[in-house]
Amino acid sequence: MSETDTRTQATSGVSLFVTRLVEARWVIAVSIAAILSVAAFSSASWPFVAVSVLAVVAVAAFVPRRSRARRRRDAEAASLLSPVERLSAERLAEAVPDPLILFDQAGVIVHANKPARSAFGSVLGGVDLMLRFRAPELQELVSAQLAGAGRPTVVDYAERVPIERHYRVSASSIGAGSGLHVLVFKDQSELRRVDRMRADFIANASHELRTPLASIAGFIETLRGPAKDDAAARERFLDIMNSQTGRMARLIDDLLSLSRLEMKPFVAPDEKVDICNLVRSVIDSLNQLAVEAGVEIVSEIPEGPIEVPGSRDELIQVFENLLENACKYGQSGKRVEITVERSSGGEPGVDVTVRDFGPGIPDEHIPRITERFYRVDVEESRTQKGTGLGLAIVKHILTRHNARLTIRSVLGEGAVFTVHLPSA
Amino acid sequence: MHIVSAYDEDLKFLTGRVAAMGGMAERMIETSISALVHSDGPLAQKVIGEDEKLDAAQREIDDRALAVIARRQPLADDLREIIGAIRISSDLERVGDLAKNNAKRTLAVATTRQSVKLFRGLQSLAELAATQLKDVLDVYASREVSRLTAVRDRDYEIDAVYTSLFRELLTYMMEDPRNITACTHLLFCAKNIERMGDHATNIAETVYYVQTAEQLPVDRPKHDRSHDVTVDTGAAAPGGAAS
Known part of the structure; x- marks a missing residue:
């Protein structure tokens, strides 16, 4: 005893x-x-x-x-x-804001704190660390640590899918004969993305901005030369130039908005948002646009609050983009339906469906319309003042929310966009 | 747990090596696409070099697995675990080969400077395949097989994007014959990536079998309709191209 x-x-x-x-x-x-x-x-x-x-x-x-x-x-x-x-290691680990994983001499995860669980999902106790973190650098780091490298070692580690994240990972032994080691992940995403953002901006934006810029340059040349004294042409050209600069401004806005989203550190959203209220306020804010487009928004939203974890501002942007698209591209249908309902079957959560009765989207484009600058119809997109980034933003936000976007469409009958937000 | 702890170590070694191969294969997918998109020759060479390591790892797993079977006469879940390691490692080795093939095409594509729009679709396809592989290997680590059905069903997304990409590339070739060299290479790259997705699906099936001793239902959705894609010569309007 x-x-x-x-x-x-x-x-x-x-x-x-x-x-x-x-x-x-x-x-x-x-x-x-x-x-x-x-x-x-x-x-x-x-x-x-x-x-x-x-x-x-x-x-x-x-x-x-x-x-x-x-x-x-x-x-x-x-x-x-x-x-x-007297403090337990577990409580100390919970208090650390960075993902932190404790593992034993056999390389098995003993404890993962809350940030680690929300960042890496399936990091449960009992899982072999080397099976979960397979990147060659981390394999080396962990095996060096288990082999008894005395001093703490540091490597850079990136997860690219589903969301790009960069970490500086350090491994060290807890010591005092506990046989435990600890991995600490320091989020470096922001620093890395500043670089990437610049590269992306040059690659994407230069290409997209060149077209309106070229047209403006063309008109300026015409105004200086052949149309110098033609008042009517001048008016018309200035109008076109005005709309082109507007397009460039919108493009830059959207690019910045997407970049800002990508810059945010990845944290599972823990704020509770009432989807019913949120969708109602989105409809209110877009009413004017719908009236101008001659489209009627029909909504079917249940009374009671349906709460899901999420970021309010980001979700507003999602539904604004979807509803705006439906009003613009489904204009010929004269009607847009938006419904909110609890998911039936499958994962518990809420489904928000935006349906338009426009021309629909051809099958071959559906899998790809969430790509940046992907357009089904270039001319149509231009006249509707689209930037080619709206759905890319939607997709990015939904990935952050662990949500799903399903797109169905029958040519000539319209398109249905369904957002499934999980309730936990 | 087994009475002979060396047996446990053998099994742990096998799963550990499989995971390490998975890590290498995941990395190769990423770097091969990055090399392709940025016309980065040295990076492509690196990917080609990586493949040797993957092959070596596969041979090592094969040898060790055979030795374990011969020495320990495994039964039931141990046997499934070992056979699973052999099968998964050969799938991962194929993924590595495909990534290597993509890397090799980098130089051919880079000879004529292509516009970014050609690569966007390829990038998103590769992202889907990489996500698929990552999810499957995560399940191999956590053994939460309930998540596998969803992973496997998502294979149709890859097929759908591939079909769409096929069409888009055909359109570009139609527009301008000078695009044909690059587009043909990119078409093969897309096919390679689509195959990677299939290998990920195979791995999902193996993991499910190892864990439950049952097969996943065979009727797996097929959405690769590229075999009947044709593009009218008259209507050569670019599919989703931004000018």
Whole structure:
């Protein structure tokens, strides 16, 4: 039996005796058995046997099994233990804002704190660390750590799908013979993305901005030369130039908005959002646009609040983009329907469906319309002042929310965009 | 747990090596596409070099698995685990070969400077395939097979994007014969990526079998309709092209 330290001191009276008896149960059992067997063979009187048994139990219950000096030492040691030393590693891990994973000498995950669970999903206790983090650098880092590299080591690690994230990962041993090691992930996504954003901006934006820029340059040349004194042409050209600069401005806005989204560190959204209210407010804000386009928005939204974890601003942007698209490209249908309902079957959550009755989207384009700058019909997109980024933004936000976008369409009958937001 | 702890170590070694191969294959998909998109020759060479490591790892797994079978006579889930390691490693080795093939095409594509729009579709296709592979390998680590059905069903997304890409590339070739060299190479690249998705699906099936001793239902959705895609010569309007 091991001596319990602080616990025995805290308990008192009956519970103290009970504890001692329980701790000494095997010794007591063996003593009683010995007394009984001796009694059976030597024909001793039963009262004597009963007294002996009671004596054994009483000694076990009343006599402290540690010397006074030892008890004093233990008490002193306990009071000297500072709060830091008594803190459990698990609680400390929970308080760290960066993902942090504790693993043992066999490379098995012992504990993953909350940020780690939300960043890496299936990091559960008992999973082999090397199976989950397969990138060559991390494999090297972890095996070096397990092989007993003395000092902490650091590598850069990137997860590219489903969302690009960069971490600086350091491994170190917790030490003190615990046989535990710790991996700490420091999010570097923001720094890396500034670089990437610049590269992306040049690659995508230069191409997209060149077209309106070329047309403006062309008109300026015409205005300077052949159309110098033609007042009517000047008016018309200035109008076109105006709309082209408008397009460039919108494009830059959308690009910046997408880049801002990509710059945000990845955290699972924990704010609760009422989808019903949110969709209603989106409809209100787009009413003007719908009236101008000659489209009627028909909504079917249940009364009660349906809450899902999410970021309010980002979800507003999702539904604004979807509804705006439906009004613009489904204009010929004169009607747009938006419904909110709890998902039936499958994963619990809420389904928001935006349906238009326009020309629909040809099959071969459906899988790809969420790509950046992908357009089904270039001319149509231009006249509707589209930037080719709306659905890319929608898709990006939904990936962050662990949500799904399903697109169905029958040519000539319109298109249906369904957003499924999981409730947990 | 087994009485002979060396047996446990053998099994752990196999799953560990399979995961390491998975990591290499995932990395190769990423870098091969990045090399292709940025016409980065040295990076492509690196991918080609990586493939040797993957091949070596596969041979190592094969040898070790055979040795374990011969020495320990495994039964039931141990046997499935070992056979699974052999099958998954050969799928991953194929993924590596396909990534290597994509990397090799980098130089041919780079000889004529192509506009970004040609690569966007390819990039998103590769992203889908990489996500698929990552999800499957994550399940191999966590053994939450309930997530596999969804993973496998998503293969149709890859097929659909591939079909669409096929059409788009045909259109570009139709527009301008000078595009044909690059577009043909890109078409093969797209096909390679689509095959990677299929290998990921195979791995999903193997993982499911290893864990449950049952097969996933066979009727897997097929949406690759590229075999009947034709493009009218008269109507050579670019599919989703932005000018």
